[in-house]
Amino acid sequence: MKNIKERLDPGLVEALEATKESGLPLDLDNDLHGGRQIMHQVAISAVETAASIKEIERKEYQISCKNEDYKIPLYLYRPVGDTKMLPVIYWTHGGGLITGEVKQDEYLLKSFSKSFNCVVVAVAYRLAPEHRFPTALEDCYLGLQWVFDSATELNIDQKRIAIAGASAGGGLTAALAQLVRDRNEFEYPLIYQLLMYPMLDDRNIHPASDDAEDTFIWTRANNLFGWSAYLGQQPGTENTPVYASASRMGNLEKLPPAMILVGGIDLFVSESITYARRLNDAGVPTELHVYPGGIHGYETLAPDIRISQGFTAALYSGLKNALKK
Numbered sequence: 001m002k003n004i005k006e007r008l009d010p011g012l013v014e015a016l017e018a019t020k021e022s023g024l025p026l027d028l029d030n031d032l033h034g035g036r037q038i039m040h041q042v043a044i045s046a047v048e049t050a051a052s053i054k055e056i057e058r059k060e061y062q063i064s065c066k067n068e069d070y071k072i073p074l075y076l077y078r079p080v081g082d083t084k085m086l087p088v089i090y091w092t093h094g095g096g097l098i099t100g101e102v103k104q105d106e107y108l109l110k111s112f113s114k115s116f117n118c119v120v121v122a123v124a125y126r127l128a129p130e131h132r133f134p135t136a137l138e139d140c141y142l143g144l145q146w147v148f149d150s151a152t153e154l155n156i157d158q159k160r161i162a163i164a165g166a167s168a169g170g171g172l173t174a175a176l177a178q179l180v181r182d183r184n185e186f187e188y189p190l191i192y193q194l195l196m197y198p199m200l201d202d203r204n205i206h207p208a209s210d211d212a213e214d215t216f217i218w219t220r221a222n223n224l225f226g227w228s229a230y231l232g233q234q235p236g237t238e239n240t241p242v243y244a245s246a247s248r249m250g251n252l253e254k255l256p257p258a259m260i261l262v263g264g265i266d267l268f269v270s271e272s273i274t275y276a277r278r279l280n281d282a283g284v285p286t287e288l289h290v291y292p293g294g295i296h297g298y299e300t301l302a303p304d305i306r307i308s309q310g311f312t313a314a315l316y317s318g319l320k321n322a323l324k325k
Contacts, residue, residue, distance in 0.1 A: 004213045007265050009293030011305030016216060019301065025217050028098060029225035036099045043104040050106040055080055056113045058106075063146045065139075072139050073124040074146065075102050076154070077113040087160035087323040089113075089194075090144055091122040092176070094167030094297075096199065096218065096226035097136060098128050105166070115316060116323050119156050121147050125172070129229035133244045136230070140176050141183075148186050162192035162322050163256070167218070167268075167296070168226065170198025174246035174275070177255050190256040192322035194315070197262045197296055201247035201271040202227045202235035215267040217296040223267060247275055252282035259287045259318040261311055263294020289314050 008016070019025075022042075026035040057080050062071035078086070089112055093100045102109075102122040109120045125139035144163070151158045165173035177193045180186060205224040208214035214221075227235035231244060240248055258279050262272040269290060276288035291298075291307040299308040 004215065004265050007293055008216070008295065009291075009298070009305065009307055011302050011307070012293065012295060012298055015298075015302040016295070019217070025219050026099070026222060028096065028222045032098060039095060039099045039104060040101065043101050043106070046106045047103050050110045053107070053110040053114060056110040058110075061146075063142060065142060070126075072126075072143055073102075074143050075109075075122045075124070077109050077120040077122075079113060079117055082117065083155065085155050085157050087116070087118045088147060088156050088162070089116070089118055089120045089319065089323075090147060090161060090163045091120055092125070092140055092163070092165030092169035092172045093122065094165065094169045094199075095127070096222055097168045097171075097230040098226050100127075100168070112319065116319060118323055119154065128226070129232070132232040133230050133241060137172060137175055137179065137243060140172050141179055144176065144180070145185070148188075158186075159188045160191055160323055160325070161188070162194065162319065163190055164192075164194035164196070164319070165198070166196035168199045170195040171200050171246055174198055174200060175243050175249075177258075178246065178249050178252075179243055181254055192319070193256045193258045194318060194322075195258060195260045195272070195275075196315070197266050197268050198246070198260065198272060198275070199223070199226070199268060200245065200275050202231065202240050202245040203247075204267065204271055205236050215265065215296065217298075218267055220267065247271055252279050252284060255279065255282070255284045257285040257322070259289070259314070261289045261315060262291070263296065263298050263307075264290050264292040266294060266296045268296070287314075287318060 023038045028035045056077050059076045061074045093102050093105050102124050113120045123140050123143035125136040163173050208220050260272050260276045262269050276286050279286040294307050299311040
């Protein structure tokens, strides 16, 4: 088998080298504050880039937590001047459960809203280790509940709500789909779950060794630290709570149709393939895309290369089909 460097798509070599100047890969277990600062700079750049999309407005909301003196920030993106009842994409950002913010994805979220003529709602869930499981997932759930409850005010279609997320946000999205199914509190089922290189399995925490090379961008050390911070205990044991790690759920029946996209040398490729197979075996319509030579988040590092174009085309096609009437 080729080593990981030999399997890297040639179009990513230059882009990967450029990431070193911005401090990637992050060394979160040794410098979480520094990693968060780097991610904040990514968010600032994303907002500046997204300013070119003039037709989409952003509004900010604060929703109250149950039995807590805390308000969860939500960001809503909508086509300017559109008064029709629109479908919704409910978005959860990445960052390993310990970093990241909504605005790092602002360009993507505005693009979704413009491309699909839809409302996008993104939740700013609380991060570990300050807030351990189940805080982030419950924040996501409360945000989604607010979307359903505010349908009239927001002029959105409750029958066309899809959930989506990337990396840790993809893992939270998968767990959110499970929680929504099991609590059964919403009038209409979710229509779709989009999982972009999702962080699904707390058992994927083994360190790199001579016969298990490390991965690019999101490292094994970061993954171990992220899961440990989120769980508040050693990951990969039998004590992981239900819903904390989406892959731990035994019953995957009656979940929303799914699309999973991941690079072939992403740390999360094996768990993504396994979860897609299990969804399919459970009777859930599931589309899986694995891109040879792709690393974690590669489609943003080199958007013009072939595998990035394939990733984006599949992503937009899946959402377009899901949101149509």
